[in-house]
Amino acid sequence: MNLFRKTFAEINLSSLKHNVDWIKTHFPQSPFLCPMVKGNAYGHGDIIIAKALSEMNVSHLGVCLIEEALWIKNAGVKTPLVVFRGFDNEGAKEIIRNGFIPIVSQWEQIEYLEKNIKEAAIPIHLKFDTGMNRLGFNVKEADKLFERFWKHPKLRVKALVTHLYQGEDFLISEGHSQRQLQKINQVASQFSSLKPIVHTLNSAGIVGSFLQKKHLQTQYGLRPGLLIYGYQSPMLNTNDPLPSLKPVMSIKSIVSDIRHISKGVGVSYSHTWIAKRDSVIAIIPIGYADGIHRQLSNKGEVIIRNKKAPIVGSICMDYLMVDLTEIMSEVEITKNEEVILFGSNKDQSLLLGADEVADKLQTITWEVLTSIGVRVPRVISNL
Ligand SMILES: Cc1ncc(COP(=O)(O)O)c(C=O)c1O
Structure with missing residues (x-):
């Protein structure tokens, strides 16, 4: 590439690996590692980062838009792509055609998938709103959803999802994050016969869990964004050293x-x-x-x-x-x-x-x- 202007963003893949390795080493039991590569991989260049993360054997990659998933898949990335934003009927067709994993947050979305699904069953992740008030089913709907899915011929609930809206307070026992986790754990017990994984931890949740010294056993799935790019938000209620990360x-x-x-x-x-x-x-x-x-x-x-x-x-x-x-x-x-x-x-x-x-x-x-x-x-x- 000709750099006529000599202005560029240097993307250090060794630093990316250092940060991902830190997560892998400290969360050996986690069943799901889905670095977020939405928003052009937090500005770092999504194709570069998605390819590098694929080589680091992360289990999934997270995007917001179907457009982002298509762009990354078409660049040759084989790691399963999880699409976090909702979708309409056309979106459902595209998700199914490309084998993306949809995060399902609304009843209509279930219908769009049912209408368009072909012979093979597909995995879906169900999102619950535990307090962010943005996306997801109400936790009170968990039983009704379980009824809909427990013998569903085509839609397999592989994961339950929620998003921490104030992960910095993870170490506060009656704080927002812990209350959110209690709610999603309750939903998980309602779905236990389907054995879904539960993915909840963003960067602050990951750091919080590490500082709580619960990381080695955690069964929660991980969705780090900021952390893999080498930064973290300050945690409340601790003076313990934070992980040593490298900005990418x-x-x-x-x-x-x-x-x-x-x-x-x-x-x-x-x-x-x-x-x-x-x-x-x-x-x-x-x-x-x-x-x-x-x-x-x-x-x-x-x-x-x-x-x-x-x-x-x-x-x-x-x-x-x-x-x-x-x-x-x-x-x-x-x-x-x-x-x-x-x-x-x-x-x-x-x-x-x-x-x-x-x-x-x-x-x-x-x-x-x-x-x-x-x-x-x-x-x-x-x-
Ligand atoms: C659903 C979801 N999960 C995970 C993340 C990653 O968050 P962070 O960059 O704080 O790790 C985001 C980021 O906005 C998100 O929207």
């Missing part, structure tokens, strides 16, 4: 030009930054069209030569400017010097996390990662 994505660019400006001169649109002293400004060819949020104008930082340098002036669609004055008082920076927007340097030491960027933006790490646009080429690294 680093956004890299270069100094494409350097300008020396005098005190009092403004930079970028509307001159929202005025030099307080004679300054050295670097032009970096990446902007908000690439997913670097404009709210980082005069607020964010980048890494140059292992040091932080402030973003100054408004971030443009294709560029941002950085004040090098401080760094240049110590070292000489010239054109083409590497710039890291977030991620790690060549030694794989994390210099500026996507979580730190998220804090600056008062948002969450998930949003920072998934914001990285299609215009930024994903370049694989195996270091």
Whole structure:
């Protein structure tokens, strides 16, 4: 691939493997490991990540859309794909035709599947709403659903599903997460004769279960997203060390030009930054069209030569400017010097996390990662 702009997202597959291995080692009994590759694999590039995860022998891959499942399957990925978003009659046909595993959350969806199913029975996962109030059957409907499925000739309930809406409180015994688990366990006992697995644990649930020291025995299925990409949300009620993970994505660019400006001169649109002293400004060819949020104008930082340098002036669609004055008082920076927007340097030491960027933006790490646009080429690294 020609990188005329020299701006790219480095996707470190060794770090991905490190994070997945951490999960596998610590959850040996879990019957289901379904990393989430929806949202372009949290911005990392879904084909790259899905292929790499397939080689790591995960049991399933999770997507939101049928479109995402088709895209990944058509790229040659053989690992079973679980489609989490609901579907209509046309969607049911596509799911059956392609052998995807549907998460069924509504009565109509059962009918769509029944109407379109061919000779062979298919596996389905039933989703229950244990408090998120987004998707899933009411837990009070469990008996009625069991009646519908226990001798169903074509639809096999292989799993029961629920989603933690506040996994950070996993360690609080009467907290939201534990109450949700009690509810899904109750449903599981109603379905016990069908022997479904139960998948509940997102990244926070996985870390919570590890900190609770219940991980070695857990029978819950795992659906890690953020964790496999090297980040975690802070857990409540603990000071114990969190797992040591490696961020997979680093956004890299270069100094494409350097300008020396005098005190009092403004930079970028509307001159929202005025030099307080004679300054050295670097032009970096990446902007908000690439997913670097404009709210980082005069607020964010980048890494140059292992040091932080402030973003100054408004971030443009294709560029941002950085004040090098401080760094240049110590070292000489010239054109083409590497710039890291977030991620790690060549030694794989994390210099500026996507979580730190998220804090600056008062948002969450998930949003920072998934914001990285299609215009930024994903370049694989195996270091
Ligand atoms: C149903 C479902 N399971 C698992 C995940 C993974 O969550 P996390 O990235 O917090 O691990 C998500 C993410 O939004 C989800 O929607």
